Amino acid sequence: MSTKVILDCDPGIDDALAIAFAIGHPGIEFSGITTVAGNVGLVKTTANALAVASFAGAPDVPVTAGCPTPLLRPALDAGHVHGESGLGGAVLPAPPHGPRDGHAIDFIIGALAAAPGEITLVATGPLTNIALAVRREPRLPEWVRDFVIMGGSAGRGNVNPAAEYNIWADPEAAAIVFAAGWTVRMIGLDVTLRARATAAVQERMRSLRRLGSELLLPALSQYADSNNTAGEPPVHDVCAVVSVTDPAVFTYTPALVQVETTGSWTSGMTVTDFEATGRPNTLVATDIDADKFWDVVLGTYESLAGSLDQRP
Secondary structure (H helix, E strand, O other): OOEEEEEEEOOOHHHHHHHHHHHHOOOEEEEEEEEOOOOOOHHHHHHHHHHHHHHOOOOOOOEEEOOOOOOOOOOOOOHHHHOOOOOOOOOOOOOOOOOOOOOHHHHHHHHHHHOOOOEEEEEOOOOHHHHHHHHHOOOHHHHOOEEEEEOOOOOOOOOOOOOOHHHHHOHHHHHHHHOOOOOEEEEOHHHHOOOEOOHHHHHHHHHHHHHHHHHHHHHHHOOOOOOOHHHOOEOHHHHHHHHHHOHHHEEEEEEEEEEOOOOOOOOOOEEEEOOOOOOOOEEEEEEEOHHHHHHHHHHHHHHHHHHHHOOO
């Protein structure tokens, strides 16, 4: 039985790989994709979501644009990491149509209200859209089947020593989201830094024909992630989607997570208290079976590559 998913994202190389994985996995039914500014600006994240979905064989997945800036902070992007387009060296055909009308916040609220308990919400970018949605509709935590983010860390950050990029990009939004009354499944740097596209993984991707040669490998080849040691970048956002299809890949520890918004040196830090007995708000992913992770991911990509080969 498949799981209905809304993916709120900011493509971004690893978001693009996550979209392709979600489209290729039989255990996911896409209810929609919503976009937010983050890795690059909103116009580009939206165009990238549309292009990847179309390339991967799902041009009719609804894509709805959301917030172009953080709640309180200046607009930003990580083009120096993801390339000018946001997709590294990948150049995909133009999608057949643009985003649907309306705003991501309204789409998220409407979809969850129409199917309470059925849809898993996955966020792989800054949490601006989610924060505004839950502020507008406080019943959102009651309506989701599950809520998963790629973001945060119980240890060190990647944009500075304390903070992971998605949380740092809009810490005020993240603080709202963690305090909203649901249990957040936090897939953070503690595990994503161990999900690396090693040389052996990339060699397997070379056998994936169009999927490998036009999307996966060109994107990864220009992925200037600060943790891209020896040309083996971590695929952070793919981890969040794999946690939906194959939750046993990860080990979780309950914790109380609060977001630092005012620290001069620690803004965006996910302050993680594993000793908060009786009041955790988060299941923190603390371990990953990396071999199993790549078995799942590459197996899904192989199936998707086969379906792409059958298209004209």
